[in-house]
Amino acid sequence: MQTIDLTEIGLRETNKTLHAQSADTNQTAWEIVNPRGSHAIACGLDAPIEVTVKGSTGYYCAGMNQQATVNIHGSAGPGTGENIMSGKIVIEGDASQYLGATGHGGLIVVKGNASSRCGISMKGVNIVVQGSVGHMSAFMGQSGNLVVCGDAGDALGDSCYEARFFVRGTVKSLGADCEKKEMRPEHIDILKGLLDEAGIDADPSEFTRYGSARNLYNFDVDNAGAY
């Protein structure tokens, strides 16, 4: 285990050290102490390493992540895991707004709650939230899965494309062109796989699936009021 004290060497040096790890590095376990809510911690990683941040983080932690696993032992600030491509991010506390925005792949797990715009414009990332998510979550979601074990706020899945949303609790309101859908066996399988991968014990049959009604895909003058 390599330990980095962020207050000692600073953000640039910390990220440079992590970026220097190659695919076959034997230094695979890293710990960052004293994060103090700093921005952009462990951004742009691209190696099969595991980084544990001991405390809460600020904006954009683990943004653009590839291959790496980033654990946040605290709460995470806005834009955490933005544009994640692959790998895994696990947040022990809460996540602030636009978690995993535009993410293309990988998995993000939140043990607490996620705030507004969780998974906005998601393009393939899987996000599993043990608590609840805020308003406008998965806005314009294109691909991937958002799993919410608690409740969802206003306008879930507004203007979404082919992303799937599984919510166990209540949905305050659905966004434009988002609808409740049938939970078929293949969806139970997908959900079960995600919950297992996230290490969350929940019964897939208690969830409801939501997704695009596909009415806003193409412009139709009758829909003008919905834009």
Place this chain on the structure above:
Amino acid sequence: MCGIVGLFLKDSALEPQLGELLTAMLITMTDRGPDSAGIAIYGDETPGQMKLTVQSDTPETTFAGLDAALGKAMGTSVAMSVKSTHAVLTIPAGTLSSARAALAEIDRGIRIMSRGETLEIYKEVGLPKDVAARFDIARMSGTHGIGHTRMATESAVTTMGAHPFNTGDDQCLVHNGSLSNHNSLRRKLRREGIHIETENDTEVGAAYLTWQMQNGATLGEALQSSLDDLDGFFTFVVGTKDGFGVVRDPIACKPAVMAETDQYVAFGSEYRALVDLPGIENARVWEPEPATVYFWSHDKAPTSKKAA
């Protein structure tokens, strides 16, 4: 951008450290707004007296003999304590309008920053660390306070455009965001006889709250109706004599983090601002909900009310 910090003490043992804690919080938020900074502190109160905090760009000449001149014009005794470009004038309670008239008469270009029994507002153009040092904020004690560091978007970088804005006796407002209907609202409020000094959007927000409260609304009700009448982005933190409140617009783009322990309730635009507070590692930390008015008071139980 802009950065906001706020600290409301439940444990009076921390009161001597209020200025020091708030200063550190504010300096951490420097990169959210390096244009100007300000701080509102709720400190000591003298029964039967009130405080008028005033500002001048030429304090040496303007404040020289001001206490005597003002006392003579008002027919009373006035105490003055000068701190850099600001001075706190202590006048008898209930003499605000005569003090205003006397200051206008004395005609030294003095600007009033705040009025109230316990409130003092200090604000200037410059980095938070320089502004805080100029007024020696770190040595001030008090029950609660709020601070702001500004990245100007809607109007000029001036002392009068700096936050906090005084909205009424012992009331003040800081703002992160921008209001888009401030021009029409300013015209409307001016027609209603509300004094608005600058072209700043936040001053209109502050004037709006003043106007609502003049018409009988409580601060909580005024904040609630601001959700309907103000168009734009805002996270507001307001201070009153006995407490402070927080409200975010329904979209809630502007960040906000709160922390509560047995000793205090703290607000920061980011968690970074809170990391040096005592006992933060065991505090309850959360994001205030959009379109919800939160209020903590020394006199009453805390409240939070979601807009219908």
